[in-house]
Amino acid sequence: MQLHELVNTFGQDLQRRYGEKVHKLTLHGGFSCPNRDGTIGRGGCTFCNVASFADEQAQYLPIQQQLAQRAGEVNRAKRYLAYFQAYTSTYAEVQTLKAMYEEALKAADIVGLCVGTRPDCVPDAVLELLAGYYQQGYEIWLELGLQTANDKTLKRINRGHDFACYENIAKRARALGIKVCTHLIVGLPGDSKADNLDTIVRTVAAGTDGIKLHPLHIVEGSKMGQAWKAGRLDEISLECYSDIAAEMIRLTPPEVVYHRVSASARRPTLLAPTWCENRWLAMTEIGRRLDQAGAQGSALDQPFVYQPVK
Numbered sequence: 445m446q447l448h449e450l451v452n453t454f455g456q457d458l459q460r461r462y463g464e465k466v467h468k469l470t471l472h473g474g475f476s477c478p479n480r481d482g483t484i485g486r487g488g489c490t491f492c493n494v495a496s497f498a499d500e501q502a503q504y505l506p507i508q509q510q511l512a513q514r515a516g517e518v519n520r521a522k523r524y525l526a527y528f529q530a531y532t533s534t535y536a537e538v539q540t541l542k543a544m545y546e547e548a549l550k551a552a553d554i555v556g557l558c559v560g561t562r563p564d565c566v567p568d569a570v571l572e573l574l575a576g577y578y579q580q581g582y583e584i585w586l587e588l589g590l591q592t593a594n595d596k597t598l599k600r601i602n603r604g605h606d607f608a609c610y611e612n613i614a615k616r617a618r619a620l621g622i623k624v625c626t627h628l629i630v631g632l633p634g635d636s637k638a639d640n641l642d643t644i645v646r647t648v649a650a651g652t653d654g655i656k657l658h659p660l661h662i663v664e665g666s667k668m669g670q671a672w673k674a675g676r677l678d679e680i681s682l683e684c685y686s687d688i689a690a691e692m693i694r695l696t697p698p699e700v701v702y703h704r705v706s707a708s709a710r711r712p713t714l715l716a717p718t719w720c721e722n723r724w725l726a727m728t729e730i731g732r733r734l735d736q737a738g739a740q741g742s743a744l745d746q747p748f749v750y751q752p753v754k
Contacts, residue, residue: 447731449750450739454703459753467521469514472530473544493665507547527558534561538569556583563588563610575620586617587625593643597634611650623653630688631660631680637688644692658707659685662716669715679716686729698741698748
């Protein structure tokens, strides 16, 4: 069976609701990060080198120009979600955010926003701003980088917040009609398989509409990269990641949408694991394991049931 027949994927969810393909267009708003500029900490998370996740040059382009460029690259859809991905995309004065978000929303083919941020960087004014767009009929996703529910691991990786912080903002956002997508990393030092499974259970219990899973990327320019080069940090294997990811998916209720079950990166930024260069390897292996053990939610009372797109 194909992955979308085993997992409630974001692409299928969008096509069911909109009746056509809807793609995300990644934007760079030139934001900073409070865990880098000294507001919360310096040096950032130990896994982080943002150059591996965003084109730094894009931050100098106007939003409309970025949208046109990204749409030209995709060229497979007529409607899009504007995705503010890089750094902490709520980390600015609310009027600055308003101007930037509305610059994206005024494009005729944009149906909503996805805003990537940290749980500790979403004040009431930002929630009210996003809720206002939801009330206007836009699709709004607040993408929160949690990574793990293990507070000891969060401290070890210099994350700068705890699980309770995530739990609070997730509940407040969803109460306003804002959809929450939670980013989780498998393979963080100190996290066991039991910790990963506990993370998905606690995240679902706190309330989330979507999940993004990906393996730990050890990248150039990060503190973890230095540790890996010195032989002090192990990388996660394809087999281990696929096993854990599949079990997390099986513990996820069918109504939760998986925006991603793995992620890829490229050398030379990517140091390890090298299998992450091929985005299909993990997806194929996760699908194989789910096909054998059971689909999304099969470890719960109500497993995911595939509904073909009409």
